[in-house]
Each structure stands twice: as C-alpha cells, then as structure tokens.
Amino acid sequence: MPAAHLKASLRTAALAKRDALSDDARAAAAETIAGRGLPFDVAPGAIVSGYAPVRNEIDPTPLMRRLAGAGARLALPTVTARGQSLIFRAWSPGDRLLLGPLGILEPSPVAAEIVPDIMLVPLAAFDRSGHRIGYGGGYYDHTFAHLHKVKAVIGVGLGFAVQEIRSVPALPHDVALDYVLTETKVFDFRSK
Structure with a gap:
C-alpha cells in the first residue's frame, strides 16, 4: 500500500479513537499536560506558538497560559497557501x-x-x-523545514495517549518532532 494511503488509513483510525473520548476526558488531558508543563526550561521571552484546536484536538490553551505566566511570548499560526510555510503572529x-x-x-x-x-x-x-501524521496538508513539515534553516526550533506534539500508533510511514520530507506530550507520558525523541 502506498505511504499516502497507509497514512490516510492510520489517520482515520487514530482520529476515531480521539473522537471517542468524552469532552471531560479531553479537558482533563489538556489540564494534565498544562500542569506538567514542558519537559525543558523555557527562557523568559521565548516565543511559543500554539494552535487554535479544531476537530477534537487537544486544547493547548491551558499550557500556553502557564507558559505565558512564566514569561513566554505566545503566537498562533496563520495559513498562507498550500505547500507554503505557516507564518506566526503574536497572540495573547x-x-x-x-x-x-x-x-x-x-x-x-x-x-x-x-x-x-x-x-x-x-x-x-x-x-x-x-x-x-497530521491532516495531509504538510503545513507543519514545510514550516519546520523552513524554520530550521533560520534557527533551532523545538517541535512539541500535543495529543492523547490513544493517538499513539506502532509506526508512522515517514517520507523523506517528514520532519520528526523533538517531543510528544500526552496525558499519560512525555516522549523525548532528541536522542534518537
């Protein structure tokens, strides 16, 4: 099966598991991650981009509020065009x-x-x-590839434990994350 079809199948299965979570479970997971914070020091004034959650995604807002309270500056992405890097705008x-x-x-x-x-x-x-696996638009892969030419950007995936799968069929343009945070575990991929 071609990687794109396999990714689509894996995406559908993982999203079904995510969508089966109750609103209370999703909110509790977001609060658990926020309570734990990031697994590394964030310098005052560091710029942390989040996202506006859609389709039952884990809400990064509690974590972003915590980081802002510790002195981080916040941003959210803006879509320009398919195949292009996201741009980030200041947000509070x-x-x-x-x-x-x-x-x-x-x-x-x-x-x-x-x-x-x-x-x-x-x-x-x-x-x-x-x-x-995202939604198939490649926005974050393009963005990481673009930003890594400019500076070292730390990629932190946020998700629910039920979204973990055995193996993502990664393609050469796919950019691995540095961390993934779920309500049950912190995954650190920097040494891999």
Whole structure:
C-alpha cells in the first residue's frame, strides 16, 4: 500500500479513537499536560506558538497560559497557501481571532509576525520515533523545514495517549518532532 494511503488509513483510525473520548476526558488531558508543563526550561521571552484546536484536538490553551505566566511570548499560526510555510503572529489569551482560509481561528493580520522558538503542534497520530501524521496538508513539515534553516526550533506534539500508533510511514520530507506530550507520558525523541 502506498505511504499516502497507509497514512490516510492510520489517520482515520487514530482520529476515531480521539473522537471517542468524552469532552471531560479531553479537558482533563489538556489540564494534565498544562500542569506538567514542558519537559525543558523555557527562557523568559521565548516565543511559543500554539494552535487554535479544531476537530477534537487537544486544547493547548491551558499550557500556553502557564507558559505565558512564566514569561513566554505566545503566537498562533496563520495559513498562507498550500505547500507554503505557516507564518506566526503574536497572540495573547483574550485577543480576538478571525476565521482563516481553512476554517481555523487565526490572529488578526495586523498582529506582529514573529518566529517561534518552540512550536506546539497538533497531530492525528504519532509513533515512538517522533513522527506524526497530521491532516495531509504538510503545513507543519514545510514550516519546520523552513524554520530550521533560520534557527533551532523545538517541535512539541500535543495529543492523547490513544493517538499513539506502532509506526508512522515517514517520507523523506517528514520532519520528526523533538517531543510528544500526552496525558499519560512525555516522549523525548532528541536522542534518537
């Protein structure tokens, strides 16, 4: 089976498991991850990008609020075009968001464009090698590839334990994450 078809099948199965979680379980998982924080030190003033959750994704907002309280600056991604890197705009909890071209909430186009040091990344599925399956658009892979030319950006996937799969059929352009955080475990892939 070609990798794209296999990824689609794995994505569908993982999303079904994620969608089967109750709202309470999803909220509790987000709070557990926020309570634990990131598994590394975040310098005051570091820029952390999150995302506006869609389709039952784990909500990064509790973790982002904690990081902001410790002095991090926050950002959210903005979609430009398919096959292009995401851009990131400054964001603070309470800022008004606008509906972007993919139906995802984004900061205002007048918000300052900034480059993250740490990217919190949604996922459909992940494996113990740090590979993730997203929704198939390749936005985060393009973004990591682009940003890694500019600076060392730490990629942190956020998900639920039920989204772990045995193996992601990674392609050459797929960029592995540095960490994945779930409600039950912290995966550190930096030494692999």
